[in-house]
Amino acid sequence: MDLTATTTIRKPASEVYAFWRDLRNLPAFMAHLEQVRTTGDRTSHWVAAAPFGKDVEWDAEIIDETPAEKVAWRSTGDADVPNAGTVQFVPAPDGVSTEVYVSLVYEIPGGAVGKAVAKYFGEEPHQQLDDDLRRLKQVLETGEVVRSDGAPWGKRARKEFPQRPAQPLSDAELEKGADA
């Protein structure tokens, strides 16, 4: 499965690149990621979140990078869901902002993991990546992922509508968090 998405962020390319190049930041805005750990200069270990299929983890390496312009990576070894990605940063015509072009490739296997991944992406797989980039923009432009009463859990708010009513959360709901 090939996915592409793009957004424009009102920050210089060097800053957007630096945020992305520190791969540990990816789970802050990419819904399917639980954690990314750096294991070396160009190597890292990725853990996917539950909806992506339990216990899906893989190692990855950066295969190409140019500061302020580009990062490319791919999974290594026998990943359950072999995948690769490229992100390019292009100065926007306004002279202030950066255009971000992301492309991801997943080799979706058969079996339970494949099913879980397919279910996660649903009928409009690119929507997930669009939403990921919207959150990246929020984090870089405003400092955090924006929450509302109807969609209080940031990147975990995957269900669009109906959602919880637009009314303040109770203490119990707040305590239970996104998994309630």
Place this chain on the structure above:
Amino acid sequence: MRANTWAGRNKVEVRDVPDPKILNSRDAIVRITSTAICGSDLHLVDGYVPTMQDGDVMGHEFMGEVIEVGSGVPGDKLRVGDRVVVPFPIACGACAACAAELYSCCENTNPNAGIAEKMFGHPVAGIFGYSHLTGGFAGGQAQYARVPFADVGPLKIESDLTDEQVLFLSDILPTGYMGADMCDIQPSDVVAVWGAGPVGQFAMDSARLLGAAKVIAIDKEPYRLRMAEQAGHTPVNFDDVDVRSTLLELTGGRGPDKCIDAVGLEATHGSAHIAAYDRVKQAVRAETDRPHALRQAILSCRSGGVVSVIGVYGGLLDKFPAGAWMNRSLTLRTGQCHVQRYMKPLLQRIERGELDPARIITHTLPLDEAERGFDIFKNKQDNCEKVVLKP
């Protein structure tokens, strides 16, 4: 706390709901001292804006006292104890739209941007108490509200103006003003305003303030037209006369130079069969909006004029007079109000006595009587123009 909630089509209900809490670091919690019912709330209650849910706290026109601020709100911007008016669009202050002062198109404040994008092509900002399409934010017809990006939106009131004098800076005063502002008014202009509701009244006052030679008010409610007339505007009742020919008579045959639609998608029509045509189409969802006022504004406006639309449209409409618009070089301008752009200058105009927003308030009720407030405002009972609720 007590809050007025959406309880299905044609029904609001004041209920007990949890108190709001800080969810993002740039949030503040405001204890609400005054809040109002808006024509936009009627569109929600009448069921013309999709993605409302049972239990949604309504209200986007409110002010009060800051009782808590998040760790990301700088003290020189906002502190506990500040008295603030809160603008209805939630804006981040940092995106390209905010940088261009297009606050109601903020690119970051709508967590449901994906839904809005499907409907509108591109997303719109978060709005308090205004459906999940605009973010699912609890509104301000309540005792307390959570205000995101509290360091960007809220306007501090440091003088001793009453709530009634400044409350409408949250929405309808800037909205009416933007309606006139978009007309690029010249001293020779005759400006016609469709709708003598609260938004229309402020559009008329603003048009005069910006130098219009004459301001015409079009509606069918005699008491609303009287209110406009008392403020110095020329009334036209569309139930009694043909609007287009009356406008020609009032302008020496030219037609108004600038036309403002302050009615929106629930317009009624003097001619029963046209009204019925659009009502049926709206009921079967073949068209979502009833655009009588907009059509009439476009057909009435003089060639080369401006039609400025501040009445709200939600979806699709039928029989849009594209021929008149195109062939007669009309300019169409519109938008949800970029309230943050206008709050400070309008506060100064209120302080200088150039605008008297309190003139439109006809009813002040306790929050617990919100349901009755909606009723009389919607059904134009008891000469109701604007309802202020006190939590």
